[in-house]
Amino acid sequence: MNQKNDNFIEIKGVSFRRGERIIFDNIDITIPRGRVTAIMGPSGTGKTTLLRLIGAQLKPDSGHILVDGQQLSSMGREELFHMRSKMGMLFQSGALFTDLTVFENVAFPLRVHSRLAENQVRDIVLMKLQAVGLRGASQLMPAELSGGMARRVALARAIALDPNFIMYDEPFVGQDPVAMGVLVNLIRKLNNSLNLTSVIVSHDLVETASIADYLYLIADGSVVASGSPDDLHRSDDLRVRQFMNGEPDGPVPFHYPAMDYREELLGGGHE
Amino acid sequence: MKNYWGAAMNRIFEQLAGLGRSGLEIIQAMGRATIMLYRAVFGRSVSHASFLSLLTRQIYSVGVLSLIIITVSGLFIGMVLGLQGYNILVRYGSEQSVGQLVALSLVRELGPVVTALLFAGRAGSALTAEIGLMKATEQLSSLEMIGVDPLKRIIAPRFWAGVISMPLLACIFSMVGIFGGAMVGIDWLGIYQGSFWGNMEQAVDFRSDVVDGLIKSVVFGFVATWIAVFQGYDATPTSEGISRATTRTVVYASLAVLGLDFILTAVMFGEL
Numbered sequence: 001m002n003q004k005n006d007n008f009i010e011i012k013g014v015s016f017r018r019g020e021r022i023i024f025d026n027i028d029i030t031i032p033r034g035r036v037t038a039i040m041g042p043s044g045t046g047k048t049t050l051l052r053l054i055g056a057q058l059k060p061d062s063g064h065i066l067v068d069g070q071q072l073s074s075m076g077r078e079e080l081f082h083m084r085s086k087m088g089m090l091f092q093s094g095a096l097f098t099d100l101t102v103f104e105n106v107a108f109p110l111r112v113h114s115r116l117a118e119n120q121v122r123d124i125v126l127m128k129l130q131a132v133g134l135r136g137a138s139q140l141m142p143a144e145l146s147g148g149m150a151r152r153v154a155l156a157r158a159i160a161l162d163p164n165f166i167m168y169d170e171p172f173v174g175q176d177p178v179a180m181g182v183l184v185n186l187i188r189k190l191n192n193s194l195n196l197t198s199v200i201v202s203h204d205l206v207e208t209a210s211i212a213d214y215l216y217l218i219a220d221g222s223v224v225a226s227g228s229p230d231d232l233h234r235s236d237d238l239r240v241r242q243f244m245n246g247e248p249d250g251p252v253p254f255h256y257p258a259m260d261y262r263e264e265l266l267g268g269g270h271e
Numbered sequence: 272m273k274n275y276w277g278a279a280m281n282r283i284f285e286q287l288a289g290l291g292r293s294g295l296e297i298i299q300a301m302g303r304a305t306i307m308l309y310r311a312v313f314g315r316s317v318s319h320a321s322f323l324s325l326l327t328r329q330i331y332s333v334g335v336l337s338l339i340i341i342t343v344s345g346l347f348i349g350m351v352l353g354l355q356g357y358n359i360l361v362r363y364g365s366e367q368s369v370g371q372l373v374a375l376s377l378v379r380e381l382g383p384v385v386t387a388l389l390f391a392g393r394a395g396s397a398l399t400a401e402i403g404l405m406k407a408t409e410q411l412s413s414l415e416m417i418g419v420d421p422l423k424r425i426i427a428p429r430f431w432a433g434v435i436s437m438p439l440l441a442c443i444f445s446m447v448g449i450f451g452g453a454m455v456g457i458d459w460l461g462i463y464q465g466s467f468w469g470n471m472e473q474a475v476d477f478r479s480d481v482v483d484g485l486i487k488s489v490v491f492g493f494v495a496t497w498i499a500v501f502q503g504y505d506a507t508p509t510s511e512g513i514s515r516a517t518t519r520t521v522v523y524a525s526l527a528v529l530g531l532d533f534i535l536t537a538v539m540f541g542e543l
Binding site: 052055057077081082083084085087088089091092093095096097098108109112113154157 | 310408409410412413415416417418419420
């Protein structure tokens with residue numbers, strides 16, 4: 001492990017396009033070790049794609065991504081899967097295995113990657129479930145959980161192997177206020193107590209800004225602004241202000257490009 | 272006039288380009304399917320014990336759960352064969368050969384082929400939908416991120432379960448069909464049972480009929496399951512994409528089975 005380097009992840013000059021559409025155009029992002037870094041931006045700016053690029057589920061068209069000093073996209077399949085066992089990822093939908101109970105879902109990474117005895121597996125699983133407040137739900141099937149509960153089980157699964165890096169894909173979407181508060185605290189506490197490096201992808205500004213050490217704001221395929229939450233709040237950039245204050249319209253348009261509204265209502269389609 | 276020709280030529284070129292594009296897409300899909308199968312079958316596997324338990328569960332859901340449709344269809348097809356065969360053969364006074372007719376049709380052709388068609392509809396579509404939904408709900412991605420190869424964990428056990436189940440199902444189909452034929456021929460139409468079974472025993476050769484039928488069903492199992500798991504794995508992860516993939520599984524698998532059946536029959540029983 002490369003301890004000298006303070007940046008856990010370095011994204012340098014990465015471009016990525018999907019078909020004709022350019023998702024990222026030559027972006028640079030560094031994610032410092034042991035911190036909570038948030039990547040924010042309007043919906044559809046490719047935030048999830050960025051996480052998939054980091055996890056090497058997608059390969060960039062150009063540029064490179066170093067995770068802990070290693071380039072994942074040039075690794076062989078076996079090596080890559082081994083590397084990923086040290087990363088945790090919380091998917092937007094939770095992505096629990098629907099044919100396994102909550103307990104077995106959390107136990108899954110342990111059974112695959114460790115040779116622990118059954119009673120040790122049981123203890124670890126119960127501890128992880130206790131941390132997310134769902135020890136009592138261990139025998140339920142994923143179909144019996146609410147969306148928010150599923151996400152918390154998925155979080156327990158993501159930290160089952162005590163990874164040193166964890167990615168959260170929209171962790172706050174669909175959480176009720178109580179669960180949201182719990183989750184926000186949990187992410188921050190996990191990061192501090194386990195000395196994790198965390199990346200949160202989100203558009204929930206208040207919650208994310210409250211726990212992030214550093215924010216990146218991306219829009220239109222490039223990094224618009226970056227800095228601590230306070231820096232961004234004080235920013236003069238109109239795009240940053242629009243996003244940070246949640247203004248409906250501004251430099252980032254609310255409307256998908258279209259012909260003039262008046263013209264379309266009055267003339268279009270009645271030739 | 273010149274414009275007209277220009278437009279016509281343009282249209283022809285567009286058509287040609289479209290043809291080329293779909294040709295390329297087909298070849299690309301075949302390439303992806305081959306790479307998927309190669310990675311699922313070769314390379315380092317999950318541990319043997321856990322693979323065996325995954326395989327057993329899949330054989331149950333792919334094979335055992337298909338038993339009802341296979342036995343009921345087999346019974347009826349055997350009964351129809353007995354009845355139709357009797358009606359024609361009785362005109363030439365050779366109704367004793369009904370047993371031979373039923374057994375040879377089932378063992379050589381109908382057993383493997385109809386089993387494969389039913390399998391594509393019953394188990395193949397289920398495999399595609401299951402894998403496609405796993406993709407849509409990010410379960411495959413999350414396996415990858417946990418550091419488990421979904422090709423090993425999800426695709427390989429399902430693929431092998433299909434390859435193993437198909438010949439067994441085809442055997443059961445033929446066996447039940449022969450009993451159906453016997454029921455109609457002997458118990459209903461009154462063919463002398465000694466000649467029914469005797470003729471059958473004489474006519475059916477183990478090597479050239481039973482083994483060839485088994486080879487066919489192994490090939491069908493391989494192809495139909497391969498198509499089913501690939502369509503699921505390659506599906507567009509939306510509800511529309513999964514429904515299209517499921518349809519494609521049934522259509523492609525059925526056509527592949529029927530086409531391959533002709534080729535295999537030509538090689539095994541033809542004058543090649």
